Amino acid sequence: MTAPKYVGLENYQKIFSDVRIGNVYLTTIRLTAMIVPCNMTLGLALAVLLDRKMPTIIRNFFKVSYFFPFVVSGVAVSIIWTFLFHRDLGPINYYLGLIGFERIYWLNSSTYSPLAIVIADVWKNVGFYVLVFLGGMQAISRDFYESAEVDGATAWQQFRHITLPLLSPTILFLMVISVIGALQIFEQPQILTNGGPGDATRTIVMYIYEQGFRFFDMGYASAIAFTLFIIILVLTIIQFALSRRWVFYS
Amino acid sequence: MSTKASVQILPPAVKTSRKPFPWTTLIVLAILGFGAVLMIAPFLWIIQSAFGETREAFVLPPRWLPAHPTLKNFQDVFDQVPYHLFMFNSLKLAVLVTLGQLITCSMAAFAFARLQFPGKNILFFVLLSALMVPGQITIVPLFVMIRQLGLYNTHAALILPGLINPFGVFLLRQYFITIPTDLEDAARVDGANVFTIYLRIILPLSGPVLTTLAILTFVGVWNQYFFPLVVINEPKLQVITVGLTLLRGQFGAGALGTIAAALTMAIVPVLIVFLLLQKYIIKSIVSTGLKG
Numbered sequence: 001m002t003a004p005k006y007v008g009l010e011n012y013q014k015i016f017s018d019v020r021i022g023n024v025y026l027t028t029i030r031l032t033a034m035i036v037p038c039n040m041t042l043g044l045a046l047a048v049l050l051d052r053k054m055p056t057i058i059r060n061f062f063k064v065s066y067f068f069p070f071v072v073s074g075v076a077v078s079i080i081w082t083f084l085f086h087r088d089l090g091p092i093n094y095y096l097g098l099i100g101f102e103r104i105y106w107l108n109s110s111t112y113s114p115l116a117i118v119i120a121d122v123w124k125n126v127g128f129y130v131l132v133f134l135g136g137m138q139a140i141s142r143d144f145y146e147s148a149e150v151d152g153a154t155a156w157q158q159f160r161h162i163t164l165p166l167l168s169p170t171i172l173f174l175m176v177i178s179v180i181g182a183l184q185i186f187e188q189p190q191i192l193t194n195g196g197p198g199d200a201t202r203t204i205v206m207y208i209y210e211q212g213f214r215f216f217d218m219g220y221a222s223a224i225a226f227t228l229f230i231i232i233l234v235l236t237i238i239q240f241a242l243s244r245r246w247v248f249y250s
Numbered sequence: 251m252s253t254k255a256s257v258q259i260l261p262p263a264v265k266t267s268r269k270p271f272p273w274t275t276l277i278v279l280a281i282l283g284f285g286a287v288l289m290i291a292p293f294l295w296i297i298q299s300a301f302g303e304t305r306e307a308f309v310l311p312p313r314w315l316p317a318h319p320t321l322k323n324f325q326d327v328f329d330q331v332p333y334h335l336f337m338f339n340s341l342k343l344a345v346l347v348t349l350g351q352l353i354t355c356s357m358a359a360f361a362f363a364r365l366q367f368p369g370k371n372i373l374f375f376v377l378l379s380a381l382m383v384p385g386q387i388t389i390v391p392l393f394v395m396i397r398q399l400g401l402y403n404t405h406a407a408l409i410l411p412g413l414i415n416p417f418g419v420f421l422l423r424q425y426f427i428t429i430p431t432d433l434e435d436a437a438r439v440d441g442a443n444v445f446t447i448y449l450r451i452i453l454p455l456s457g458p459v460l461t462t463l464a465i466l467t468f469v470g471v472w473n474q475y476f477f478p479l480v481v482i483n484e485p486k487l488q489v490i491t492v493g494l495t496l497l498r499g500q501f502g503a504g505a506l507g508t509i510a511a512a513l514t515m516a517i518v519p520v521l522i523v524f525l526l527l528q529k530y531i532i533k534s535i536v537s538t539g540l541k542g
Contacts, residue, residue, distance in 0.1 A: 004394075046285060049278045058279070064528050065286040068293075071524055071531065073473035075491040076516050079498060080292050083506055089308040091295065123289070131536045184386045187475055191495065205386045205476075212390050213480055222390045229387045236382075 004219065011223035020199055021207065021224070027114070028203045031189075032182035034118045039178055040171070042122060043129025048159065050130065051137045063134075066127035074124065074187035081120040082107065082192055110200035113193045117201055120188050125181075129174055136170035137163060165248040172243045179239070180232055204228045293517065299510035300324070308506055323511035327497065333512060335486055336493030343405060343489065344471040347412035351467050352460060354413050359422030360448045364434075380416040389480060396481055407481040408489075412471060418463050425459040426452055462534035465527070472520070490516050 015021055050062055069077060084092050085106035093103045106116040144162045153161070164171075186205040189195060195202035195210075202210075204224065212221030295312050300323050302316035327333050361367070362374055392411060401407040433455075434447050442450070453460070475491040482488050485496065497512050524531060 046282070049282055052275070052278055054275070054279065060528075062282050062286055063532060064525070065289045067528075067532055068521070068524060069289060070535075071469055072517055072520055073475065073491050075473075075475050075494055076513055079494060079509065079513060080296050083296070083509075084292055086308075089310065091310070091312040094310045094312070123292075127289070128535065131532060135536050180384060184384050186386065208386070208389070209476070209480075212393070218390050218394060225387045225390060229383065232384060232387075233382070 007219065011219045014220055015223060015227065020202075023199050024202050024204055024207045027199070027201060028183060028185070031114060031117060031185060031201075031203065032179060034114070035121050035182045035185070036175065036178045038118060038122045039126055039129050040174060043126050043174070044133050044171075046126070046130045047133035047137060048163075050134050063127075063131060066130050068127070069124045070127045072124070075191060077124045078120060078188050078191035081116070081123075081188075085116050085192070107193050108197050110197055113197065113201045117185070117188050117192055120192060121182075121185065124188075125178075129178075132170060132174055133167065136167045140166045168247040169249060172239070172247050176236055176239050179235055183228065183232055183235075293521075296510045297514050297518070299506050300514040302507060304505060304507040323507040324515070326505075326508045327512045327515070330508065331493060331497050332486060333490075333493060333497070333515065336488055336490045337515065339405070339487060340472055340490040343408050343412075344468045346409050347471045348464050348467045350409065350413040351415050351418050352464060355415055355418035355422050355463060356453065356456070356460065357448070358419045359426055360452055362419065362423045363426035364447070364452070365444065377416050377419060381420060386476065389476065392477075393480055401481075403482060403484050403487065405487060408474075408478060411477075412467075415467070418467065421463060422456070422459060425456055429455050461530055462537065465531050465534045469531075 046066065050059060084090050087093060087103055087105055087108075090106075092106070093101075096104065104112055106112050140163065144166075145158055148158050148162060184205050185203050186209070189201045189203050190206055190209075193201045195206050205228070208221045208224050208228070211217050211224065294314055298314055298316050301319045301321070302313070302323075303318050303320060304323070306313070306317055358377075362370065362377075396402055396407045396411075401410070429452060433451050434442075437447055437451060473491065474489070478489045478492050482492070488496065494509070494512055494516060498509055
């Protein structure tokens with residue numbers, strides 16, 4: 001590593017002549033566009049189910065089992081998933097084979113490797129969404145539901161017109177932090193696919209790591225990091241601006 | 251069709267009749283149970299592989315109990331890499347950073363919540379803006395600073411930056427401002443100084459939020475991967491997460507048993523602590539989630 005030297009905007013210009021980086025941005029955004037909705041909808045659905053009447057001990061058992069992977073390191077979880085996804089010897093292809101699927105090249109096909117990363121990420125993180133949603137739902141007063149029931153509202157109407165609006169601040173919060181988190185995804189693709197095949201699953205943070213700490217081009221790595229910061233900032237501002245239309249603060 | 255119609259016409263008859271069989275509840279429990287199996291099974295599979303013979307590790311259909319239990323895989327882990335050092339390093343860093351943050355964050359939060367000093371609002375604004383900058387993005391400047399300070403390849407490189415946590419300051423400050431000032435006023439009349447108020451009044455009243463910060467920090471440091479990967483090069487100083495990948499690098503995907511043993515040693519302590527403290531851990535992580 002040499003001492004830094006002032007180069008003006010050279011590092012930013014380099015972004016435009018870099019043939020790989022467009023694909024890296026696109027991959028990251030594509031992963032984010034899959035991870036965020038999957039975590040949000042699955043988390044919400046499971047929270048709705050958990051919010052039903054059931055013995056506390058059973059609910060606690062579910063809470064603990066869904067939440068535990070969230071506490072385990074992303075590295076450990078990703079290594080476990082490399083074995084689960086193994087083409088010939090992995091349990092996933094084995095069980096899929098039992099119900100008639102062909103063997104899937106989970107980690108070395110450009111079609112399936114992004115999906116593998118999404119699955120591993122949702123498996124690790126969905127418990128957090130479940131518990132935050134559940135906390136939000138349990139904070140909603142039961143009176144609303146009781147009077148809705150008296151008025152003859154169906155379960156779906158209650159969910160649509162009571163739960164969702166009163167949960168909207170929680171939804172916004174989870175959306176904002178999950179977009180920020182997903183745009184910075186590093187561990188899962190680094191360990192599951194190492195960015196491959198080719199650059200099919202290389203994310204921005206992986207690219208920053210590669211440029212800065214493999215090729216030791218710190219200036220360029222910083223320039224890319226700054227663009228990522230701008231992307232995150234803009235998306236966050238947009239989400240807050242749009243939230244005025246749908247978030248309901250009681 | 252006809253029974254459904256009659257039910258709708260005669261709601262009181264339905265109410266007085268016996269409860270119908272709870273099909274929906276059963277279906278809900280079945281779905282949740284299936285989900286729970288999906289969450290637990292991978293851990294069970296890895297743990298059983300750790301205690302099984304290498305040639306049996308990849309047997310299909312997957313086993314849930316090893317046929318010939320052995321501890322050889324664990325022995326192999328320690329023969330290949332200094333795994334006990336990885337575990338010790340992770341524990342050491344997690345404890346030191348957690349203790350450090352409890353001190354620095356609570357002091358800074360106390361200043362923001364209780365003291366009047368020039369520039370307080372500007373400083374607080376700077377703190378909040380630091381909250382908005384994601385950690386991965388500052389990795390390059392942080393790395394350059396670490397190098398220039400001569401801290402590359404030392405644990406100080408992982409401890410010192412960890413002592414500053416804007417989120418922790420914010421979390422504690424939000425809690426401290428809710429503590430009524432009456433007690434302090436009384437203490438001040440009795441001649442207590444600022445430090446006594448911090449130590450004897452604010453801290454003892456803040457047990458829950460300090461626990462929350464401690465749990466979040468400990469789990470965060472124990473699981474961190476990117477930063478140690480970048481600033482530590484010496485295997486003996488490495489942490490458990492990078493250690494796992496080092497071990498995996500030596501074997502490829504072949505020696506499942508050995509890696510499973512290492513994974514088991516990484517996961518089981520977390521599992522035990524999690525089961526003992528699950529109420530606090532879930533509450534901590536979720537409550538900070540709710541407040542944002």
